[in-house]
Amino acid sequence: MIVLDSHCDTPSQIMRLRDLSVDNAFGQVDFPKLRRGGVDASFFALFTPASMAPDAATRYALEMIAGVHDAVEACPETVAMAYSPEDIESNKAKGLISILLGMENGSPVQKSLSLLREFYRLGVRYMTLTHNGDNEIADAASHGTRWHGLSPFGREVVAEMNRLGMIIDVAHVSDETFYDCLKYSTKPIVSTHSCCRALAGHRRNMTDDMIRKMADKGGVIQINFYPAFLSGEFDRAYDRACAENPWWDEADNAFRADPADPAKRDAWQKAYAEMAALPKPGVKEIVDHIDHAVKVGGIDHVGIGTDFDGIGVAPAGLENVGCLGIVFDEMQRRGYTSSQIEKVAGLNFLRVFREM
Numbered sequence: 029m030i031v032l033d034s035h036c037d038t039p040s041q042i043m044r045l046r047d048l049s050v051d052n053a054f055g056q057v058d059f060p061k062l063r064r065g066g067v068d069a070s071f072f073a074l075f076t077p078a079s080m081a082p083d084a085a086t087r088y089a090l091e092m093i094a095g096v097h098d099a100v101e102a103c104p105e106t107v108a109m110a111y112s113p114e115d116i117e118s119n120k121a122k123g124l125i126s127i128l129l130g131m132e133n134g135s136p137v138q139k140s141l142s143l144l145r146e147f148y149r150l151g152v153r154y155m156t157l158t159h160n161g162d163n164e165i166a167d168a169a170s171h172g173t174r175w176h177g178l179s180p181f182g183r184e185v186v187a188e189m190n191r192l193g194m195i196i197d198v199a200h201v202s203d204e205t206f207y208d209c210l211k212y213s214t215k216p217i218v219s220t221h222s223c224c225r226a227l228a229g230h231r232r233n234m235t236d237d238m239i240r241k242m243a244d245k246g247g248v249i250q251i252n253f254y255p256a257f258l259s260g261e262f263d264r265a266y267d268r269a270c271a272e273n274p275w276w277d278e279a280d281n282a283f284r285a286d287p288a289d290p291a292k293r294d295a296w297q298k299a300y301a302e303m304a305a306l307p308k309p310g311v312k313e314i315v316d317h318i319d320h321a322v323k324v325g326g327i328d329h330v331g332i333g334t335d336f337d338g339i340g341v342a343p344a345g346l347e348n349v350g351c352l353g354i355v356f357d358e359m360q361r362r363g364y365t366s367s368q369i370e371k372v373a374g375l376n377f378l379r380v381f382r383e384m
């Protein structure tokens with residue numbers, strides 16, 4: 029079995045000076061936790077916020093790529109970079125965990141297909157077209173009115189990604205952008221980290237129609253572990269708790285701005301611990317979303333994209349990626365066969381990757 033996580037935001041944590049070579053008491057992903065969770069391949073997302081100006085985003089993305097390479101090179105006995113499905117297989121044969129690059133938000137590409145190609149050359153193998161804000165490429169789920177889908181430049185980006193073999197990721201885009209990608213892409217499209225809107229009404233999640241049409245085109249929905257996407261009830265409770273505790277957000281921002289200050293790190297850890305204490309959904313809800321996506325899209329079109337290190341709160345019992353195995357245990361308990369579990373664990377996403 030090849031276990032592949034199509035989305036975590038660990039590069040942002042590298043920028044916050046996390047050492048990935050050790051088992052950190054705080055944080056959701058590092059190399060020892062990937063090993064404990066049985067992960068064979070992990071896509072590290074180069075996330076830039078919509079609020080960041082494109083020049084700053086390009087620079088930040090480059091810094092994150094450099095940070096990932098440095099972290100991987102520091103642990104040659106545990107991890108290695110991978111740029112293709114073949115790399116993942118050969119790393120696994122050597123007992124190494126594969127680290128791959130995705131880009132979350134196309135802002136660093138600016139309005140340049142040449143920069144898009146350059147990021148591909150630097151190893152970026154998928155791009156989430158937007159984050160939580162419209163950009164030059166497309167509208168996002170959180171806004172969605174600037175272009176009413178893909179921009180004219182966004183259509184060029186889709187065509188060039190198809191030509192390069194870079195996977196188009198529709199997590200975070202608006203519904204109109206999703207349908208434009210379906211229409212203009214000649215290859216399968218994926219969501220690297222979304223859940224099912226039929227079970228939790230968040231606009232980041234996918235409707236049954238989207239799941240079905242994405243599957244018809246050969247794509248996959250990679251189920252997100254974020255409690256607010258798993259459960260509408262938790263989403264509302266979390267919003268209330270955040271409004272009552274504005275210092276959580278302030279502590280997070282202060283730590284991001286000054287990661288070398290131990291007082292700021294301690295304040296962030298205190299905020300994180302308080303958020304983690306909220307009652308939240310767990311493995312049952314994750315597998316409910318897997319079940320639903322399988323029912324709608326089919327067993328060949330569902331996978332896992334944890335979003336670890338990009339989520340302020342982890343699911344109950346799944347505090348970090350080291351606990352990932354309980355998801356497959358629960359699938360087995362519900363009657364999934366080994367070959368079905370293998371598909372969801374990684375083979376489905378690998379199939380799309382290979383097709384690209």
Ligand SMILES: [Zn+2]
Nearest residue numbers: 132200221338
């Ligand atoms: Zn995301």
